Amino acid sequence: MTAAPDAVPEPPWRTPRKAVPARRQLSREVIVEVALQVLRAEGIDAVSMRRVATELGTGAASLYAHIANKDELLELVFDEVVGEVPVPEPDPRRWQEQVTQLWKDSHAALARHGDIARVALGTVPLGPNALRVSEATMALLRLGGVPDQTVAWAVDVVGLFVAANAVEGAVHVDRQRAGRDPRAYFEQVGRYLSELPADRFPTMAALAPLMLQGSGEERFVFGLNLLVEGLVAQADRARTTR
Numbered sequence: 001m002t003a004a005p006d007a008v009p010e011p012p013w014r015t016p017r018k019a020v021p022a023r024r025q026l027s028r029e030v031i032v033e034v035a036l037q038v039l040r041a042e043g044i045d046a047v048s049m050r051r052v053a054t055e056l057g058t059g060a061a062s063l064y065a066h067i068a069n070k071d072e073l074l075e076l077v078f079d080e081v082v083g084e085v086p087v088p089e090p091d092p093r094r095w096q097e098q099v100t101q102l103w104k105d106s107h108a109a110l111a112r113h114g115d116i117a118r119v120a121l122g123t124v125p126l127g128p129n130a131l132r133v134s135e136a137t138m139a140l141l142r143l144g145g146v147p148d149q150t151v152a153w154a155v156d157v158v159g160l161f162v163a164a165n166a167v168e169g170a171v172h173v174d175r176q177r178a179g180r181d182p183r184a185y186f187e188q189v190g191r192y193l194s195e196l197p198a199d200r201f202p203t204m205a206a207l208a209p210l211m212l213q214g215s216g217e218e219r220f221v222f223g224l225n226l227l228v229e230g231l232v233a234q235a236d237r238a239r240t241t242r
Contacts, residue, residue, distance in 0.1 A: 088136070121160070141231060150231065169216060
């Protein structure tokens, strides 16, 4: 009986065969999942239709049957991340606490996923999860008596603040990966500010030690509190003029 071809050993000069993983069935959900993996590992600039297709063991053309282009892919990835944000059951007595926590949770979700927050800068996030968070934000502000026009603008202003802060955090992480210590940079900034000519920049020179105090989290919460206090003031003003 003739031996099966597979039973014959390969000549030693040939390239060994590699096990080829089975291709995953493509879907929008699978593509977004793999894009998220690339994002976490290398950042948003590494995410492309071609790169995701390579990770899936297929060609980029096969992805276009599910997702139109890179911009749409990033929007879907962003909305997937926002889906991690818990939305509270609105309580009029705790609206300030609830809206502050909602924004903290939004920031934390974005910060866990590299620089995905860049997607929210210059575009209006309209995925189902983003709309869910926006609806919760606006509902809580209205429960607190914040005027409608203020509510309509605040959801954008706060969203930009949260996203920009998350992007800044991602920049610091990238610098660390590149071997640059953010602390050393800020120490240099602090020394520069403190050495400014006091006759020309008296206030900055005097406050230089205070300008760089606090962790990123402390400064983010400080910014949120400023925004919330401003919204509370708007609500109080509206009640007194009725």
